[in-house]
Amino acid sequence: MKLLIANGYVIDPSQGLNAGMDLLIEDGRVARVLDRGEPAPKDAEVFDATGLMVAPGFIDLHVHLREPGQEYKETIATGAAAAVAGGWTSICAMPNTDPVNDSPAVTRFILEQGERVGLAKVFPIGALTKGSGGKELSEMGELKDAGIVAVSDDGRSVPTAGMMRRAMEYARGFDLAVVDHCQDHSLSAGGVMHEGRWSLILGLRGIPAAAEEVDANRDCALARLTSARVHLAHVSTRGALEAIRRAKELGLRATCEVAPHHWALTDEAVADYDTNMKLNPPLRSRDHVGALLEGLRDGTIDAIATDHAPHHADEKGLEFDQSPFGITGLETAVGLAFDLVHQGVISLERLVELCATNPARIFSLEERGTLRKNSWGDITILDPDHQWTFDVSKSKSKSRNTPFDGRSFKGAAVATIVAGRVVYLHPDFARITASKHSQFAAGR
Amino acid sequence: MSTTFNRKHLLGIRDLSAEEITYLLDTAETFRDVSRREIKKVPALRGRTVINLFFEASTRTRTSFEIAAKRLSADAVNINVSMSSVSKGETLLDTARNLEAMAPDCIVVRHSMAGAPHHLARMCNAPIVNAGDGSHEHPTQALLDGLTIREYKGRIDGLNIAIIGDILHSRVARSNIHLLTKLGATVRVAGPGTLVPAEFAELVEHGLRVEQRIEDAIEGADVVMILRIQRERQNAAFFPSMREYSVHYGLHPSHLERASRDVIVMHPGPINRGIEISSEIADGSRSLILDQVTNGIAVRMAVLYLLARGNHSAHEEASVKPAGPAGPVGNAKRVRKGIRA
Numbered sequence A: 001m002k003l004l005i006a007n008g009y010v011i012d013p014s015q016g017l018n019a020g021m022d023l024l025i026e027d028g029r030v031a032r033v034l035d036r037g038e039p040a041p042k043d044a045e046v047f048d049a050t051g052l053m054v055a056p057g058f059i060d061l062h063v064h065l066r067e068p069g070q071e072y073k074e075t076i077a078t079g080a081a082a083a084v085a086g087g088w089t090s091i092c093a094m095p096n097t098d099p100v101n102d103s104p105a106v107t108r109f110i111l112e113q114g115e116r117v118g119l120a121k122v123f124p125i126g127a128l129t130k131g132s133g134g135k136e137l138s139e140m141g142e143l144k145d146a147g148i149v150a151v152s153d154d155g156r157s158v159p160t161a162g163m164m165r166r167a168m169e170y171a172r173g174f175d176l177a178v179v180d181h182c183q184d185h186s187l188s189a190g191g192v193m194h195e196g197r198w199s200l201i202l203g204l205r206g207i208p209a210a211a212e213e214v215d216a217n218r219d220c221a222l223a224r225l226t227s228a229r230v231h232l233a234h235v236s237t238r239g240a241l242e243a244i245r246r247a248k249e250l251g252l253r254a255t256c257e258v259a260p261h262h263w264a265l266t267d268e269a270v271a272d273y274d275t276n277m278k279l280n281p282p283l284r285s286r287d288h289v290g291a292l293l294e295g296l297r298d299g300t301i302d303a304i305a306t307d308h309a310p311h312h313a314d315e316k317g318l319e320f321d322q323s324p325f326g327i328t329g330l331e332t333a334v335g336l337a338f339d340l341v342h343q344g345v346i347s348l349e350r351l352v353e354l355c356a357t358n359p360a361r362i363f364s365l366e367e368r369g370t371l372r373k374n375s376w377g378d379i380t381i382l383d384p385d386h387q388w389t390f391d392v393s394k395s396k397s398k399s400r401n402t403p404f405d406g407r408s409f410k411g412a413a414v415a416t417i418v419a420g421r422v423v424y425l426h427p428d429f430a431r432i433t434a435s436k437h438s439q440f441a442a443g444r
Numbered sequence B: 001m002s003t004t005f006n007r008k009h010l011l012g013i014r015d016l017s018a019e020e021i022t023y024l025l026d027t028a029e030t031f032r033d034v035s036r037r038e039i040k041k042v043p044a045l046r047g048r049t050v051i052n053l054f055f056e057a058s059t060r061t062r063t064s065f066e067i068a069a070k071r072l073s074a075d076a077v078n079i080n081v082s083m084s085s086v087s088k089g090e091t092l093l094d095t096a097r098n099l100e101a102m103a104p105d106c107i108v109v110r111h112s113m114a115g116a117p118h119h120l121a122r123m124c125n126a127p128i129v130n131a132g133d134g135s136h137e138h139p140t141q142a143l144l145d146g147l148t149i150r151e152y153k154g155r156i157d158g159l160n161i162a163i164i165g166d167i168l169h170s171r172v173a174r175s176n177i178h179l180l181t182k183l184g185a186t187v188r189v190a191g192p193g194t195l196v197p198a199e200f201a202e203l204v205e206h207g208l209r210v211e212q213r214i215e216d217a218i219e220g221a222d223v224v225m226i227l228r229i230q231r232e233r234q235n236a237a238f239f240p241s242m243r244e245y246s247v248h249y250g251l252h253p254s255h256l257e258r259a260s261r262d263v264i265v266m267h268p269g270p271i272n273r274g275i276e277i278s279s280e281i282a283d284g285s286r287s288l289i290l291d292q293v294t295n296g297i298a299v300r301m302a303v304l305y306l307l308a309r310g311n312h313s314a315h316e317e318a319s320v321k322p323a324g325p326a327g328p329v330g331n332a333k334r335v336r337k338g339i340r341a
Helices: A076-085 A104-117 A140-146 A161-172 A197-202 A209-226 A238-249 A260-264 A267-272 A286-298 A333-342 A348-362 A429-443 B018-036 B060-071 B083-088 B092-100 B116-123 B139-153 B171-182 B198-203 B214-218 B242-249 B289-308 B314-319 B328-337
Strands: A002-012 A017-026 A029-035 A045-048 A053-056 A058-063 A088-093 A121-124 A150-152 A177-180 A230-232 A254-258 A379-389 A408-418 A421-425 B049-054 B075-080 B106-111 B128-133 B160-164 B186-190 B208-211 B223-226 B264-266
Touching (some): A002 A348, A002 A379, A053 A348, A076 A104, A088 A379, A088 A408, A104 A140, A161 A209, A197 A267, A209 A254, A238 A254, A238 A286, A254 A260, A260 A286, A333 A348, A348 A379, A408 A429, B018 B139, B018 B289, B049 B060, B049 B092, B060 B106, B060 B139, B060 B289, B092 B106, B092 B116, B116 B128, B128 B289, B139 B289, B171 B186, B198 B208, B208 B214, B264 B289
Parallel strands (some): A002 A045, A002 A053, A058 A088, A088 A121, A177 A230, A230 A254, B049 B075, B049 B106, B106 B128, B186 B208
Antiparallel strands (some): A053 A379, A379 A408
């Protein structure tokens, strides 16, 4: 089984590739990269990528798939379908399911469901503490043997520095990254939006930036103490980025991700009490957004992760205070990331680094995030020029909680290939290819 | 009156222009007379239904809306929903849809959560009046405070107004800050640092200052507004004790020596005597606490009239005018003269 992705423009930061080349995939793995015109095996099926970017498959370090336990919000099948429609070939599932993924049985269930669905590769993240209760360490060794790629109690922060220290020291023995949702509960309790001018205007309880900054600084200090790997989930504040920047200067094993909504929106968006603007961490003020853009530009931020958090319309239809935190994000993230490219914040190469190269490194996902020989044939095909409008009624996710319905984008993932198999093709792919051909002809 | 009020809902003061606020206050003045007559009723809203939907305990505001509706001849229905029964079952949305099916002409809503009236306004065809939503806004309270200040000071523009107490959690403070600064007053707020965030100064574009000491806020004030301290706040450790609050942040007669000579003192009620305000002041000659209550009826009549009348005919418009030659018209003119155009 051979697939030749022909006439595209290959971008692979892991080996410094950035050129017009063809890519041959054999039996689900990358066989080799061919220079333009180099003869390919005759029996290879040809995927015409004229005028398109060919990147290692995008890896989302942070999704909530809700299965087991909350299948009315999302299932692994619907979540994986949304993932590939958004250009993600791998997704890492947070453990806050019901039951929590703190046992090998749940880990294996998630892996098996992912295989059965056969779209995006699903990597489970294990709970850091039993039941994510913040009190006793989970059986990380057993979980790692079953297939987890990191540990986290996402949704809540690790409650005390002492607990975090033990978790990091213990996880270090299994070379697992500890993923923390930085938020000091004593500062954030009861808060529903960013604390600042808008929370005061709207009379909503605020979550101060300091709640995240205190824990980010704590975690970086503990990374220094323990030499463990710490990954800060969805950073949203200037102070957290400063902590990470300093930790990196010190050579600590500290990394972080940012979610697209945190650079695309500000706390002002809450003004109409729209519950699709209710997020945790909350949408921040302009100053913090500026710091995120800076972190994306200068390399402080390692990864883009969606924090895809589906919720049922009945839940999001409650009062702002009562409604759950979170939005779906798998299908809009790449579009929002292309905004950064078109605005000159990041290069295309850096986009691939943020969505593929670095995520694979952070969770040690071997033979992914790269197009080196023998790596998995996971490919995201991008069209930086494709103009489109997000229509939530056509979303593959089971939930509809997005603030981006009706938003226009320039740039999209137009095909998604997992282990050499095309698992998603943009509905207008033929038209997109035809227009690329005519551009190409005109250009010549 | 050069302008009108064409909004469907009254959700907050922040959205309103100075002209719209003035129009509401002018309209309220014309209604003040109705309550002074022997027959305290006009047929302005005859055949209309006003629902008072209260998710949070309230005696004063609910009664005020009810009386206002009845003096306009509307049928007023009170629904008191305890939060516990809501959390057990029906959502706000379902409650709203059910009420909607009964074709009300206006829904007055009080809710412990900020934004609940906005939520209803999105779902319902009926006009929504916000009677207080969490810590967000309480627009009719600010309007009745504005009406009271105008009555006694003849104007709002150029006045120095101090608001003292738990600013952070107060919807009354927010609505008043918007209303008073839009109409040209300078507002100074003060209270314990835990309840008066420094960022509050950014709430409005201009005309608002945050003071650390209540003495500084009261210095030269024409109006002092005292906010009710919620006893449960003490448990949340916003301040150490009621005693300490009373000593450092309660309003005492000596404070008023710093204020302007004809200072007036206001409080949205119900008051905690001896805590945020001393009884000497609450019962003294500068206190307008009961005038505020009286003006509350006129303001709520104006709001209900403007929102619940729907597509009114000229005839209905005429019928609202006070019948007698005496009454509020002269009074209204006197007050309005003091307001700079």
